[in-house]
Amino acid sequence: MVNNIIGNFFMRRLPALRRERELTRKEIAKGVGVTLGKYDKWEAGKVLPKSEDIARLARFYELSVDAFLGLTAEESEAIHQRLLEDAEKLPPQARKLVLEAMQSESHH
Structure with missing residues (x-):
């Protein structure tokens, strides 16, 4: 249940940030240091990014982890x-x- 909620979050958040910055999935994968296949699985909600992946995504977008996750x-x-x-x-x-x-x- 929790993984489904988190997966759905990344399915919304990752494409939204990507479109906002006008980047391709390939550019993000390369910038974060993962394969395009792995990044695609994150966007599809098939695999959850690990903690270190979330930190690298936040760094790539030049956001704090909290801002990347949209936390209050x-x-x-x-x-x-x-x-x-x-x-x-x-x-x-x-x-x-x-x-x-x-x-x-x-x-x-």
Whole structure:
């Protein structure tokens, strides 16, 4: 259920951003560093982008992750709180990646 909701979100959000910027799917895939096939699966909602893919997409569009996802300040704060809680349960290297991403996020 949750994956369907998230998949539907990316099916709307990715094409909308692409059209807004007048870019091709191929240009975005190349800019993000993924294959066109993988990007197409994201737009089709067949595969969900991983956290690092979302970060690369946001960077490609020169947006914070929160802005890329269209989050309100309240939604962002709630998600950041959950990420911090979840990060405590991760192996050290994974925890470091999450915390670094959140740190760079707060500087935008």
